[in-house]
Amino acid sequence: MAEYSHLSELDSEFAPYVTQLNSAPRLPEDDMDWTYDENNSIDGRTGISIVNVEYRLAPEHPHPIGLNDSYSALKWVSNIVDRPLSGQILQVACFVHPNAVPDKYKPSLLSFEQIKDAPLLNAETALWCAGQLDGSPTGPEVSPLLYLSYAGLAPVVNQVCGLDLLRDEAFLYEKLLRNEGVRTKITVCPGVPHGFRYLFPAIKLGVEDYLSGLRWSLNGAPQ
Secondary structure (H helix, E strand, O other): OOOOOOHHHOOOOOOOEEEEEOOOOOOOOOHHHHHHHHHHHHHHHHOOEEEEEOOOOOOOOOOOHHHHHHHHHHHHHHHHHOOOOOOEEEEOOOOOOOOOOOHHHHHHOOHHHHOOOOOOOOHHHHHHHHHHHOOOOOOOOOOHHHOOOOOOOOOEEEEEEOOOOOHHHHHHHHHHHHHOOOOEEEEEEOOOOOOHHHHOOOOOHHHHHHHHHHHHHHOOOOO
């Protein structure tokens, strides 16, 4: 980001914090700047402090290095602010490796094939990204849908794009969480592709949904 403060210098009571992790593939050296305007907007409208985490990237640093870096950063922030985790917001996330979908889930996961030529993220690119990660497709850290239980997770906000080939994974993951008693909130932006908010900032719906999810989490995730 173009402007920052060292978190250790901030008052732990200053404001709620959002730890932001972007899992997009490698971008140019200034890749952190692409969230700068969005973060300023969110911070200015909510008073929330955003911690934007930069972790070591694949393929030079294969799985689980990036995951461990991210988890270390999350724990570090949590130790400084001394607040309980109130929720998590998932935006167009990948929940299962395309080559590791269990038979029981295949009828529910049709979008990867139905819109395999979707703009911004197509099936070929998704498979390439998975290959760069170099993790086991059937490992639950790579494919969270394969965890045996989700009980005890913090409340989850799931933002879904209607023209995203990962769309059905998000719907199924939300259903599995809800079935195990995890509080969830899901929003859908119809007709837009993966990552649209960053390339089409004039479409404000995604930001409004994100802000709504933040408020829901901070208000105790009411059902």
